[in-house]
Amino acid sequence: MKTQFNIASKILQHYTLCEYCAGRILSKSVGKPSSKFLGKKLISKFGNISEKKCYICKNIFDSLEFMKINIIEKSSGYDFKTFHLGIILKPSFLERDDYIKSKFKIKGVENIKFSIATELTKKISRKINADRISNNPDLFIEANFKDESCRLRAKPLFVYGRYNKKIRNLTQKQQSCYSCNGIGCHNCEFKGIENIQSIEELISNFFINKFDCKQVKINWIGGEDQSSLVMGNGRPFFGKLLNPKKRNRILSKTFDLKVISLSELKKLKVQPKGFVTFKSEVSITVETEKPISLTQLKKLKILENSIITDFPRDKKNSQKQIYKIGYKKIGKTQFILDLFVDGGLNIKSFIQNSDITPNVSDLIENRCKCIQFDFKNILV
Numbered sequence: 001m002k003t004q005f006n007i008a009s010k011i012l013q014h015y016t017l018c019e020y021c022a023g024r025i026l027s028k029s030v031g032k033p034s035s036k037f038l039g040k041k042l043i044s045k046f047g048n049i050s051e052k053k054c055y056i057c058k059n060i061f062d063s064l065e066f067m068k069i070n071i072i073e074k075s076s077g078y079d080f081k082t083f084h085l086g087i088i089l090k091p092s093f094l095e096r097d098d099y100i101k102s103k104f105k106i107k108g109v110e111n112i113k114f115s116i117a118t119e120l121t122k123k124i125s126r127k128i129n130a131d132r133i134s135n136n137p138d139l140f141i142e143a144n145f146k147d148e149s150c151r152l153r154a155k156p157l158f159v160y161g162r163y164n165k166k167i168r169n170l171t172q173k174q175q176s177c178y179s180c181n182g183i184g185c186h187n188c189e190f191k192g193i194e195n196i197q198s199i200e201e202l203i204s205n206f207f208i209n210k211f212d213c214k215q216v217k218i219n220w221i222g223g224e225d226q227s228s229l230v231m232g233n234g235r236p237f238f239g240k241l242l243n244p245k246k247r248n249r250i251l252s253k254t255f256d257l258k259v260i261s262l263s264e265l266k267k268l269k270v271q272p273k274g275f276v277t278f279k280s281e282v283s284i285t286v287e288t289e290k291p292i293s294l295t296q297l298k299k300l301k302i303l304e305n306s307i308i309t310d311f312p313r314d315k316k317n318s319q320k321q322i323y324k325i326g327y328k329k330i331g332k333t334q335f336i337l338d339l340f341v342d343g344g345l346n347i348k349s350f351i352q353n354s355d356i357t358p359n360v361s362d363l364i365e366n367r368c369k370c371i372q373f374d375f376k377n378i379l380v
Contacts, residue, residue, distance in 0.1 A: 005030060005046070007104055012047040015100065018054035019043060020061045024115050025100060028108050034115075056096045057112055060145060061119060067143050068123040071150050075128065077212075078154055079248040080138035082131050085124070087117045088144040116145070138247065157211060157241040158268040159251065162234030163199060164261045168227045168372075172220065174200035184215050202257050203239065210251070213244035221276050222343045224375055232281065232377035234263055238271050278343035279323070281377040283336060286351055286360065289367040291332045296364040300327055300337070303358065308345060311355040320345040334371075347373045 007029045012022065023039030032038050053059045075083075089112070097112040110118075120143060121132050130139075142151045174193040176182035184190040192215045193201060204216040219238040224230055255262045304325045310318045320342035328336045337351075337360070346356065351370040353361040361368045 007106075008042050009046040011100065011104055012043060015055045016050045016052040017043070017047070018057060018059055018061060020115060020119065021054050021056045021097075021112070022047070024109055024112075025056075025097075025106060028106065034110065056100060057093060057116075060093070060116065063145070063148065064116070064120050064123055067120060067145070067148065067150065068127070070148075071124060071141055071143065071152075072127050074150060074152050075139065075141065078139055078152065078245045080130055080154065082133045082137040083124075083128075083139040083141055084134050084137040085117050085121050085132060086140065086142045087113050087120075088142065088146055089113055089116070090146055117143075154213075154243045154245060154247065157213065157244040157247050158271040159207065159239040159241065159265065160236070160268050161203075161239070161265040162236045162263045162378075163203065163230065164232075164234040164263070165199065165224070165228070165230035165259070166261065167259045168229065170259060171196075171198045171226050172200065172223050174198040174204070190214050199260055202260055203237070203262070206255065206257060206262070207239060207241055210246075211241055211244040211249060212246045213241040215242045216240070217242065219271065221278055221380065222280065222378065225348075225373065227372050229374040230378075231374060233379075234261075235375065235378050236264075236276075236278070236380050238268070240271060276380060279379045280339075280341055280343050280345075280375055281379075282339045282341065282347060282373055283376055284339065284347060284351060284373040285330075285371040286335055286337055287369045287371050288333045288335075288364075289369075292329065292335060292364065292366060294329060296366060297327045297329060297335060299363050300325060300360065302363065306358070308341075308350060308359075309357055310346060310349070311357070318344070338376075343378070 008026045011017070011026065017025065017039070019036045019039035021039065022042050023036055024034045026042055027034035027038060030038070030042070093112050100106070101109065125132065136155065138155050140153045140155070144150065174196060177185065177188035177192055177194055179185050179187040180192065182192040184192045188194065193204065200218055203218060207213060207216045217240040219240070221236040224235070251265050251267055253263065253265050255265065303322050306322055308320045308322060310320075322339055322341045324340035326338040330336055348370045349356045349359070351360045351368050353359060353367060
């Protein structure tokens with residue numbers, strides 16, 4: 001024990017340490033748990049009275065109260081039950097800490113960064129009803145002691161829903177903001193998208209207003225043409241809400257946004273990974289170059305339960321199956337084609353002579369044009 005206290009005496013006689021650093025650095029040497037109280041006892045017994053700042057931390061622990069107040073004020077706008085605290089320090093703090101431990105061959109004690117995080121967490125936890133965890137917290141707090149600032153970031157919130165598109169001439173996807181390329185900036189009000197009406201904009205604004213989030217990233221389950229309608233049960237989608245402040249708000253299952261309506265809305269713990277397979281019921285209006293007869297249309301029956309292969313020039317070949325097919329002549333050069341088909345089939349290319357085989361134009365030996373197509377149902 002005498003040898004152990006000799007190390008404490010040597011360190012404190014040559015280096016000015018604060019109560020926190022003394023208790024931490026010397027805890028193993030004297031066989032006691034690290035604490036401010038231990039540091040105070042050791043300094044009183046072995047240290048010299050000095051006005052100098054702590055050699056290791058430069059009295060940084062005195063600034064924890066200010067940092068705590070800053071964090072509490074900023075976090076008051078967030079809904080969270082768990083948090084994690086990260087610390088940014090100047091490298092010199094860790095260098096001095098390592099120097100002392102190396103010089104006096106001290107092992108097995110926590111470093112200065114961990115000690116600061118522990119003390120600051122204690123102060124924060126006394127003021128807020130939240131637990132500190134390291135794995136997937138609701139809120140990540142970064143305390144920057146280089147410039148005495150703090151930054152907060154909420155865990156993403158995942159949602160699922162479907163949308164019905166009620167009008168034509170409304171695009172599905174929004175263009176990324178030209179200024180920030182989708183990251184979020186002042187020009188786009190931190191939405192990451194251009195201010196042009198689209199389904200993406202309508203859905204994003206709904207969730208931004210609902211959960212006070214910074215940005216919404218949507219994972220689409222298929223897509224439609226600008227002129228298409230989406231009817232029936234609607235097109236499913238997944239949304240990732242970035243930095244949502246109000247994550248605890250109730251999400252109703254349905255919501256009407258006038259030109260589109262949302263349904264089956266719900267929060268998810270995680271967003272499914274990989275490609276989501278789906279099938280679509282599609283109604284296609286087709287115009288032919290020459291008058292069409294019912295005899296020619298009957299040839300389309302061969303497509304039922306057939307495999308459609310796409311041979312794109314710059315992508316890998318893909319195959320889709322048609323499960324059901326129906327047709328109805330509505331004019332000399334027009335007919336309606338109803339399909340129940342695997343999702344992802346390029347409808348326009350399938351109708352017109354293209355790299356897709358078989359295709360409608362080749363089967364009826366009449367050049368066809370897709371006027372418009374609507375989705376009656378989408379099944380996941």
